[in-house]
Amino acid sequence: MNANILPPVSRAPISRRGALKLGAAAGLAGTVSLYPGRRSFASADKELQLAVEAKRIVVDSVESDAIAIGGSVPAPTLRWREGEEVVIQVTNRLPVPTSIHWHGLLIQGVMDGAPGFNGYEAIRPGETYTYRFRLRQAGTYWYHSHSSLQEQLGMYGAIIIEPAGREPVRYDRDYVVVLSDHTQENPRAVLRNLKSQEGYYNYGKRTLIDFFRQTERDGFNAALQDRLEWGDMRMDPTDLADVTGYAFLVNGRGPTDNWTGLFEPGERIRLRFINASAMSFFDVRIPDLPMTVIAADGQFVVPAQAHEFRFGVGETYDVIVRPREDRAFTIMAEPLDRSGYARATLAPRPGMEAEIPPLRPRATLAMSDMYHGAMAMDMGGMDHSKMPMGKMDHSKMSMGGMDHGAAAKGSEKSGPPVGWDQAGTLPDEKALSYADLKSFTRNSDDREPGQEILVRLTGIMERYIWTLNGRKFEQGEPVRVAHGERVRIRYVNETMMAHPMHLHGMFVELENGETERRPLKHVVIVPPGKEVSVLLTADEPGDWPFHCHLMYHMASGMMTRFIVERPTADASGKGRA
Numbered sequence: 001m002n003a004n005i006l007p008p009v010s011r012a013p014i015s016r017r018g019a020l021k022l023g024a025a026a027g028l029a030g031t032v033s034l035y036p037g038r039r040s041f042a043s044a045d046k047e048l049q050l051a052v053e054a055k056r057i058v059v060d061s062v063e064s065d066a067i068a069i070g071g072s073v074p075a076p077t078l079r080w081r082e083g084e085e086v087v088i089q090v091t092n093r094l095p096v097p098t099s100i101h102w103h104g105l106l107i108q109g110v111m112d113g114a115p116g117f118n119g120y121e122a123i124r125p126g127e128t129y130t131y132r133f134r135l136r137q138a139g140t141y142w143y144h145s146h147s148s149l150q151e152q153l154g155m156y157g158a159i160i161i162e163p164a165g166r167e168p169v170r171y172d173r174d175y176v177v178v179l180s181d182h183t184q185e186n187p188r189a190v191l192r193n194l195k196s197q198e199g200y201y202n203y204g205k206r207t208l209i210d211f212f213r214q215t216e217r218d219g220f221n222a223a224l225q226d227r228l229e230w231g232d233m234r235m236d237p238t239d240l241a242d243v244t245g246y247a248f249l250v251n252g253r254g255p256t257d258n259w260t261g262l263f264e265p266g267e268r269i270r271l272r273f274i275n276a277s278a279m280s281f282f283d284v285r286i287p288d289l290p291m292t293v294i295a296a297d298g299q300f301v302v303p304a305q306a307h308e309f310r311f312g313v314g315e316t317y318d319v320i321v322r323p324r325e326d327r328a329f330t331i332m333a334e335p336l337d338r339s340g341y342a343r344a345t346l347a348p349r350p351g352m353e354a355e356i357p358p359l360r361p362r363a364t365l366a367m368s369d370m371y372h373g374a375m376a377m378d379m380g381g382m383d384h385s386k387m388p389m390g391k392m393d394h395s396k397m398s399m400g401g402m403d404h405g406a407a408a409k410g411s412e413k414s415g416p417p418v419g420w421d422q423a424g425t426l427p428d429e430k431a432l433s434y435a436d437l438k439s440f441t442r443n444s445d446d447r448e449p450g451q452e453i454l455v456r457l458t459g460i461m462e463r464y465i466w467t468l469n470g471r472k473f474e475q476g477e478p479v480r481v482a483h484g485e486r487v488r489i490r491y492v493n494e495t496m497m498a499h500p501m502h503l504h505g506m507f508v509e510l511e512n513g514e515t516e517r518r519p520l521k522h523v524v525i526v527p528p529g530k531e532v533s534v535l536l537t538a539d540e541p542g543d544w545p546f547h548c549h550l551m552y553h554m555a556s557g558m559m560t561r562f563i564v565e566r567p568t569a570d571a572s573g574k575g576r577a
Contacts, residue, residue: 054067060247086133097123117504177331248340294320343356450485456492483539500526
């Protein structure tokens with residue numbers, strides 16, 4: 001792709017009070033520049049114009065191709081207010097079709113921005129499409145391309161929706177932290193490589209030296225048995241990430257470029273973390289600075305204390321930190337395969353830096369991460385799509401390895417951590433778990449689900465084919481539910497990869513042990529070999545995309561249609577999930 005590019009421009013710090021003042025002024029002016037080189041829009045019933053075009057970007061002094069929305073990577077942060085009607089005119093200056101999906105927003109299906117769904121068509125070259133919708137929620141969200149593999153090239157940006165009323169949290173400064181992965185390879189070449197050879201990008205396969213180390217730790221017989229079992233399955237326990245060799249970015253900046261957010265000691269800082277990657281999970285921490293998690297996927301939760309959290313592609317977390325010392329702190333984000341890191345800084349003054357902690361050891365998969373044991377039953381001939389509820393207590397269902405708190409307990413054995421969920425958290429520190437999330441408000445629908453929808457996460461890794469219930473996109477039957485119907489979706493991951501599952505158009509309630517305050521999510525991580533369940537009130541009619549948010553998995557077939565039938569005269573439902 002031929003492209004011209006401007007390097008990313010850093011953001012100047014802005015206080016919450018300053019943001020509100022500028023937002024008020026924007027109601028008159030329509031648009032306002034909050035950061036040099038970046039545009040942040042805050043308008044009530046005003047038009048916003050964005051162009052999608054090829055650019056060149058510079059990351060840590062390395063120039064490469066990109067696709068920009070509004071002239072930058074990431075795209076401009078859009079700041080709106082709950083209740084506003086927004087109009088966005090998107091002009092396509094690419095030689096190929098494009099689109100913008102408003103991730104996590106509750107909007108009419110045709111405005112959702114996924115080509116081939118809800119009557120929406122991709123924006124053709126040279127044309128302009130007008131999105132128009134009213135904001136029905138508040139919180140931290142994002143927007144990105146839903147065409148081809150364009151998201152990998154930089155088509156993503158943050159959305160901040162201020163609530164119509166008062167927020168339940170207090171803070172002095174407000175920063176967006178967009179994490180992403182960037183490659184100099186053409187994304188289509190990456191996909192071809194993945195299909196050409198299993199483990200094409202797995203540069204960390206186990207060696208003879210690793211075997212000797214394992215022998216010292218576990219004993220010769222245990223080490224040999226482990227190698228034989230993995231060999232029999234023709235699988236590799238080091239296969240944590242399909243693609244490696246990425247540059248990892250914070251707000252479009254590499255580790256050397258070092259994005260910096262300023263503060264005064266004692267201030268409460270809100271950090272809005274967005275995982276806008278194509279393929280990367282991140283373990284995020286700020287050494288010496290504990291976090292209070294206040295929101296997940298844009299929805300407030302009961303404040304939860306943590307030293308780190310893991311999040312998948314598409315997820316967002318809002319946290320509050322309060323640095324009391326006159327010193328810099330490093331925001332550290334490590335991908336699962338520990339092939340690099342994203343880094344940013346919080347500091348009292350520009351130019352200050354904190355020590356960058358060394359990368360922690362990369363975990364290896366355990367046998368418990370495989371789809372074995374009691375779960376590996378013969379499912380031939382059984383229609384699980386509408387199986388009866390029975391007496392299964394899903395409220396106490398294991399969260400499929402997402403209890404990273406277990407990692408914080410440490411291990412008596414030396415060597416790298418074993419198990420997908422093991423991040424290497426220090427023994428005296430707390431890693432956030434899905435089980436820690438509790439909705440700030442009660443769930444609006446207390447009905448029991450009328451049916452359970454089984455979604456098996458499947459694939460053929462040797463050919464890099466990813467499927468749902470063994471079928472590629474458009475080869476299987478879509479999921480159909482009645483308007484207002486209350487259903488349970490049960491994810492069963494039969495693969496050795498984790499999958500961040502995303503349903504457009506609606507929030508789901510994560511079954512994590514809570515009974516009245518289940519957290520609302522638009523992306524749910526399903527770890528390898530595990531089960532996770534969610535509840536859904538299907539109150540948004542439409543033909544919605546339902547897919548794994550790992551971009552190359554979705555492109556390889558891991559998607560289906562989730563159809564909520566149009567309401568009829570006798571349709572009934574209660575509340576919105």
